Amino acid sequence: MRYYQGCMICGEELVYTKEYSECECSICEKSFSSNVRCQKGHYVCDSCHSxxxxxxxxxxxxxxxxxxxxxxxxxxxxxxxxxxxxxxxxxxxxxxxxxxxxxxxxxxxxxxxxxxxxxxxxxxxxxxxxxxxxxxxxxxxxxxxxxxxxxxxxxxxxxxxxxxxxxxxxxxxxxxxxxxxxxxxxxxxxxxxxxxxxxxxxxxxxxxxxxxxxxxxxxxxxxxxxxxxxxxxxxxxxxxx
Incomplete structure (x- = not known):
């Protein structure tokens, strides 16, 4: 199931931070540098999001x-x-x-x-x-x-x-x-x-x-x-x- 607001994986709110860090896309499992995750730690890259x-x-x-x-x-x-x-x-x-x-x-x-x-x-x-x-x-x-x-x-x-x-x-x-x-x-x-x-x-x-x-x-x-x-x-x- 995908959610259509908040986190695509779990529906939790997204959290934006000042610092960028390496994270793994929860869908394609590729590594990215990002400053946004959901409250449970999920990250979805722009390519998978779209x-x-x-x-x-x-x-x-x-x-x-x-x-x-x-x-x-x-x-x-x-x-x-x-x-x-x-x-x-x-x-x-x-x-x-x-x-x-x-x-x-x-x-x-x-x-x-x-x-x-x-x-x-x-x-x-x-x-x-x-x-x-x-x-x-x-x-x-x-x-x-x-x-x-x-x-x-x-x-x-x-x-x-x-x-x-x-x-x-x-x-x-x-x-x-x-x-x-x-x-x-x-x-x-x-x-x-x-x-x-x-x-x-x-x-x-x-x-x-x-x-x-x-x-x-x-x-x-x-x-x-x-x-x-x-x-x-x-x-x-x-x-x-």
Whole structure:
């Protein structure tokens, strides 16, 4: 049995320490240097935490015709292989944005290729990046999306600026909400703010980002929920406000 919040092995809360030490993944039994374990000492590496989830996200998005990235993200988050928190969200968010974007502005073949690129890039962002590196994965994910659709590289000019400005804009907006982290809240807000930035900079509107807000069905499961300070806490359903 796997648990979908807390420790995947036993369900106990995760404990973060200041110091890193060598530990063995309870699933693949490989050794890693980490500063997170559960209260019973279990550790699960990012690869095992996300196994199957990334393929599920990619396969769903390839066959998806939905044009609203929020709706796509909600459908994916409801899948039992997507945990409450975890690095699988680092792919889920750019995949939802890319799917909505390509379903409106590009071809199926372009969507498939962009989803593959996003999967490769997102899979190297470790869990806990938000707190330990000061850059929430949700913000970086918007940058992955921006980089891919604009074909940015370290040597491009306008597209390089576009991708970095989107990342900075989304991270600033996420920072204004504050922590603790919530992969659902930050993922949804990243989609909304990335869509706002895309509309402003490229005149491409993915959905009614000004008014649509998802209803959070995870607040009773999240022990660190910030409740009324979350922009989605009191929303009853996905609707026009």
């Amino acid at each position: 196994t199957n989830a990334l393929d599920i996200i990619e396969n769903y998005c390839v066959g998806c015709n939905e044009i609203n990235p929020l709706e796509i993200s909600i459908k994916l988050m409801d899948n039992p292989h997507i945990y409450l928190h975890g690095p699988e969200h680092h792919y889920l968010i750019p995949a939802a944005l890319i799917t909505a974007y390509c379903n409106q502005f590009e071809t199926q073949e372009q969507k498939i290729e962009k989803l593959k690129i996003a999967k490769e890039r997102a899979s190297v962002i470790p869990g806990g990046f938000c707190g330990f590196y000061g850059s929430c994965g949700a913000g970086i994910e918007s940058g992955i999306f921006a980089s891919i659709i604009s074909e940015a590289t370290p040597l491009t000019t306008d597209s390089w600026g576009f991708a970095n400005k989107m990342t900075g804009f989304v991270l600033t907006e996420l920072g204004e909400i504050g922590g603790p982290r919530c992969c659902k809240r930050n993922g949804w807000y990243s989609i909304i703010k990335a869509s706002e930035f895309l509309d402003r900079e490229m005149n491409k509107k993915l959905f009614n980002y000004e008014n649509e807000r998802p209803s959070c069905t995870y607040k009773n499961k999240n022990k660190e929920c910030i409740k009324i300070n979350c922009p989605f806490f009191l929303i009853k359903n996905l609707k026009m406000l």
